[in-house]
Amino acid sequence: MKPMRTVFRRVRNPPVYTGRPSCLSSCAGSGGPLPRRDEALISGSSRELARRLGSQVEVRAAFISEEEEGALLRELEPGLRKKRYEFDHWDDAIHGYRETERARWGAACVEVLNRVRAVAFPEGSPLLGPVHILDLDGAGYIKPHIDSVKFCGSTIAGLSLLSDSVMRLVREDASDEWLDLLLPRCSLYILRDQARYNFTHEILKDEESVFNGRRVPRQRRISVICRNLPG
Ligand SMILES: O=C(O)CCC(=O)C(=O)O
Numbered sequence: 001m002k003p004m005r006t007v008f009r010r011v012r013n014p015p016v017y018t019g020r021p022s023c024l025s026s027c028a029g030s031g032g033p034l035p036r037r038d039e040a041l042i043s044g045s046s047r048e049l050a051r052r053l054g055s056q057v058e059v060r061a062a063f064i065s066e067e068e069e070g071a072l073l074r075e076l077e078p079g080l081r082k083k084r085y086e087f088d089h090w091d092d093a094i095h096g097y098r099e100t101e102r103a104r105w106g107a108a109c110v111e112v113l114n115r116v117r118a119v120a121f122p123e124g125s126p127l128l129g130p131v132h133i134l135d136l137d138g139a140g141y142i143k144p145h146i147d148s149v150k151f152c153g154s155t156i157a158g159l160s161l162l163s164d165s166v167m168r169l170v171r172e173d174a175s176d177e178w179l180d181l182l183l184p185r186c187s188l189y190i191l192r193d194q195a196r197y198n199f200t201h202e203i204l205k206d207e208e209s210v211f212n213g214r215r216v217p218r219q220r221r222i223s224v225i226c227r228n229l230p231g
Contacts, residue, residue: 004079006017006193007147009093009145009146009147011069012169015144015170015171015172015173015174015176015177015200016175016223017168018175018176019044019178020177021044021066025202026218030097032125032170034164034182034184034211034216035107035182035207036213038058038059038061039059040182041061041178041181041182041183041184041187042057042059042179042181042182043178043182043211044179045176045177045179046175046177046179048216049076049178049179050175050179051113052115052193053179053194053195055192056191056192056194056196057169057179057181057189057190057191057195058188058189058190059182059183059187059188059189059190060119060180060187060188060189060190061186061187061191062184062186062187063115063116063158063159063183063185063186063188064112064188065186066186067077068108068109068112068186069161069162069185069186071106071108071109071112071142072109072112072159072161072222072224073107073161073162073222075102075105075106076102076133076135076222076224078098079100079102079155079210080098080100080133080135080222081151081160083100083110083135084098084136085097085098085137085140086138087097087139087140092143092216093142093143093145094134094136094140094141094142094143095139095140095142095143095205096135096139096140096141097134097135097136097139097140097142097194098135099132099133099134099135100103100133101130101131101132101133101147102130102131102133103119103129103131105131108120108129112159113131113182113224113226114123116157116159116224116226117157117226119157119188119190120155120157120188120190120226121157121226121228125153125155125228126153126228126229127226127227127228128151128152128153128226128227128228128229129228131224131225131226132224132225132226132227133222133225134222134223134224134225135220135221135222136203136220136221136222136223137208137220138206138218138219138220139205140205141202141203141204141218142201142202142203143202144168144170144200144201144202145200145201145202146172146196146197146199146200146201147196149197149230150230151230152196152227152228152229152230153227153228153230154192154193154196154197154226154228154231155190155191155192155193155227155228156191156196156226156227157188157189157190157191157208157225158189158223158224158225158226159186159187159188159190159221159223159224159225159228160183160185160186160187160188160189160221160222161185161186161221161222161223161224162182162219162220162222163185163217163218163219163220164182164184164216164218164220165183165203165204165209165218165221166180166181166182166183166200166203166204166210166211166216167180167181167183167189167201167203167204167218168180168181168201168202168204169181169191169195169199169200169201170199170202171198171199171202172198172199172200173198177188177199178199179199180211180212182212182213182216204218205218206218206219217226
């Protein structure tokens with residue numbers, strides 16, 4: 001069986017990010033707590049780009065409670081602990097990770113996943129059954145890539161557990177068009193259509209994890225990712 005990273009991810013000459021953050025919404029300047037309101041969680045190369053992408057990029061802060069995060073972790077940790085973090089060859093898409101898929105969940109987690117599916121996917125859209133779990137070590141990071149169109153449909157929705165992080169989207173054929181998403185712990189992000197097909201996405205390494213000029217310490221992070229099937 002192919003490793004999951006081969007199935008989900010395609011890395012093809014990722015664009016080189018050349019930008020400098022410009023705030024798209026409320027910018028509280030440097031210092032102080034990181035923003036937690038949804039509209040302050042996206043920053044990028046221009047307001048026009050954010051307008052153009054509209055609901056194709058969403059971050060919803062506090063989508064799950066700490067209790068729900070705990071329920072997910074209780075189900076996931078025993079299986080993950082049996083795996084070793086992989087610090088792979090430099091050109092692989094992910095550095096310092098372990099991953100798994102899960103199809104069967106306890107009641108509390110089913111409730112959370114149903115909520116994710118209800119907000120992220122069009123009604124009736126056929127979904128990839130198993131949920132993809134990606135556990136990034138504190139020193140791990142995800143390089144720019146676009147998910148395979150062969151295996152994943154128009155929408156990617158991910159919950160972030162254990163750590164805040166910064167996801168960067170860069171337009172594949174115009175590297176001066178980019179968005180940074182602040183993904184607070186317990187948030188949900190959704191990438192749809194153009195944002196999913198025409199922009200690479202990546203999770204910044206701890207040393208580079210900055211949002212709107214503010215440092216976002218990146219610790220171990222587990223993402224719980226739902227996808228739909230290609231149409
Ligand atoms: O960890 C995440 O939220 C993103 C995962 C990802 O980029 C992938 O699995 O292709």
